[in-house]
Amino acid sequence: MNNHKQLNISHHLKKWYTINKRSLPWRDTNNPYKIWISEIILQQTRVTQGLEYYLRFIKRFPTVNILAQASETDVLKEWQGLGYYSRARNLHATAKKIVSFYDSKIPDNYNDIISLKGIGDYTAAAILSIAYNKPYAVVDGNVYRVLSRLFAIDTPVDSSLGKKEFKEIAYNLLDEINPGTHNQALMEFGALHCTPFQPLCKSCPLQDICISKELNKQFDFPVKQKKSKVRSRYFNYFNVNYNGYSFFNKRIGKDIWKNMYEFPLIETDEEVDLTQLFEADSFKTLFANANVAFILKQTQVKHILTHQHIYTNFYEVEATKLNEYFVSNFLKIEIDEIHTLPMPRLIHRYLEYK
Numbered sequence: 136m137n138n139h140k141q142l143n144i145s146h147h148l149k150k151w152y153t154i155n156k157r158s159l160p161w162r163d164t165n166n167p168y169k170i171w172i173s174e175i176i177l178q179q180t181r182v183t184q185g186l187e188y189y190l191r192f193i194k195r196f197p198t199v200n201i202l203a204q205a206s207e208t209d210v211l212k213e214w215q216g217l218g219y220y221s222r223a224r225n226l227h228a229t230a231k232k233i234v235s236f237y238d239s240k241i242p243d244n245y246n247d248i249i250s251l252k253g254i255g256d257y258t259a260a261a262i263l264s265i266a267y268n269k270p271y272a273v274v275d276g277n278v279y280r281v282l283s284r285l286f287a288i289d290t291p292v293d294s295s296l297g298k299k300e301f302k303e304i305a306y307n308l309l310d311e312i313n314p315g316t317h318n319q320a321l322m323e324f325g326a327l328h329c330t331p332f333q334p335l336c337k338s339c340p341l342q343d344i345c346i347s348k349e350l351n352k353q354f355d356f357p358v359k360q361k362k363s364k365v366r367s368r369y370f371n372y373f374n375v376n377y378n379g380y381s382f383f384n385k386r387i388g389k390d391i392w393k394n395m396y397e398f399p400l401i402e403t404d405e406e407v408d409l410t411q412l413f414e415a416d417s418f419k420t421l422f423a424n425a426n427v428a429f430i431l432k433q434t435q436v437k438h439i440l441t442h443q444h445i446y447t448n449f450y451e452v453e454a455t456k457l458n459e460y461f462v463s464n465f466l467k468i469e470i471d472e473i474h475t476l477p478m479p480r481l482i483h484r485y486l487e488y489k
């Protein structure tokens with residue numbers, strides 16, 4: 136790519152951006168803490184939903200010190216409903232590290248910032264370019280789409296070869312004088328103009344140099360490798376009411392929703408009804424010698440995660456007696472207080488609509 140073409144693309148993008156960019160609070164600041172929070176929230180999240188969370192999060196934790204001092208439960212609670220909860224756990228761990236090791240200042244160099252939990256190449260480049268005006272190029276889903284269409288590149292964007300190739304192109308295009316504006320312009324252009332299903336080619340400032348448009352193959356790009364298989368899971372949750380108390384389990388271990396709270400759960404390999412559950416050993420462990428009545432409240436609630444579909448039956452359980460195992464293995468909490476626990480959206484929705 137010659138230098139002229141490179142400058143032209145960046146120039147057109149920035150010009151487009153000046154006119155068309157959305158007014159968003161993290162665009163009115165170069166505060167690295169706020170840029171960092173916005174970038175983490177916006178991963179895997181639409182801007183409209185992310186905006187609401189960003190404003191709440193910044194209000195609750197306005198500085199890295201305040202975030203570091205908060206409990207993980209409080210941070211997860213603010214994150215509730217946004218999904219990908221490891222993002223919140225990593226934010227919290229990283230805030231603590233920034234306070235103890237970097238004098239409460241978000242590092243302004245690549246080696247330090249990339250060493251922090253939850254900050255990968257994309258986030259590092261975004262913070263360094265937007266907050267510190269350093270010449271790092273960002274490559275996210277929008278950038279992959281725009282670049283693959285502009286240059287009709289069919290290397291799969293989710294392959295290691297593709298990642299390397301697109302990164303090189305992004306660096307070739309980068310405006311090193313205004314890297315932050317350039318990066319934001321490119322991402323915003325992908326989000327609003329060169330969109331997945333309705334690219335606005337007729338009014339595109341890059342239409343004269345866009346190879347996929349010339350070939351009329353815009354929708355052939357970007358190319359992705361085959362999708363990974365989706366796993367189906369079957370959850371049976373028990374919302375136990377015992378004298379005005381409910382019971383929760385804190386999820387631990389390497390699975391979804393780590394450190395979030397859920398009702399006592401029996402996971403099965405397939406959809407089962409209550410009669411089948413009665414036979415399961417796990418059910419007997421939970422409810423042997425107890426005095427309980429079950430009502431199936433919601434059935435086959437489908438919750439979609441990136442690589443998992445979770446089908447859930449919710450049971451309401453009225454208990455007048457519980458066994459020793461149950462009482463000692465779950466968190467007993469007054470029903471009026473359960474809103475203070477961070478919980479997955481699946482459970483939160485159930486509580487809202489039951």
Ligand code: SF4
Pocket residue numbers: 281284285328329330334335336337339340341342345347348353
């Ligand atoms: S011409 Fe169409 S496909 Fe090419 S960059 Fe513009 S909007 Fe995207």
